[in-house]
Amino acid sequence: MRIAKLVHFGRGGDTVYYGEGCIASGYGSPERPHAAKLGDPVEYPDGTPVVDVRAAVETDEGYRWVFKGPMCNPDIPDGEVDECPMPSAVMAGAMGEQGGPYAVLLAQHVVSKSKKQRSGLDSVSIAEYLAGWKEHGARIGEYQNGQIVWFD
Numbered sequence: 001m002r003i004a005k006l007v008h009f010g011r012g013g014d015t016v017y018y019g020e021g022c023i024a025s026g027y028g029s030p031e032r033p034h035a036a037k038l039g040d041p042v043e044y045p046d047g048t049p050v051v052d053v054r055a056a057v058e059t060d061e062g063y064r065w066v067f068k069g070p071m072c073n074p075d076i077p078d079g080e081v082d083e084c085p086m087p088s089a090v091m092a093g094a095m096g097e098q099g100g101p102y103a104v105l106l107a108q109h110v111v112s113k114s115k116k117q118r119s120g121l122d123s124v125s126i127a128e129y130l131a132g133w134k135e136h137g138a139r140i141g142e143y144q145n146g147q148i149v150w151f152d
Contacts, residue, residue, distance in 0.1 A: 001041045005074035006126050009052040017074045048143040051130055056137035065136040070118040072129035084121035
């Protein structure tokens with residue numbers, strides 16, 4: 001049985017983070033959760049955090065946070081970060097070649113690091129991930145008795 005560590009709802013559906021690099025995605029919503037299944041039974045223990053970013057990404061600041069905010073790694077302890085290293089000049093040149101899709105992410109990463117901030121290429125704990133999304137308008141909740149309970 002898989003144990004959920006975080007459930008994330010976005011415009012494209014739901015994603016369940018199990019840890020150890022394992023996730024599942026589906027077309028669920030807070031109103032119809034649990035579309036993200038791997039075939040194994042899943043347990044949603046009381047207190048499993050839930051984030052709904054659908055309304056947040058409709059705002060300019062929330063949309064930017066999709067790219068600027070760090071990714072979540074549910075295995076990272078609170079207060080720690082898995083920082084993406086600065087790429088070498090050769091790698092940076094290849095990533096930014098002809099304004100490719102990674103050029104903007106790389107530029108944002110360089111600016112964030114110069115300001116001593118997290119970048120969209122860093123990974124953080126569940127708590128820091130939720131705090132960042134809450135600051136940008138997401139709805140936060142948790143599972144209680146198999147149901148999602150929102151904090152707002």
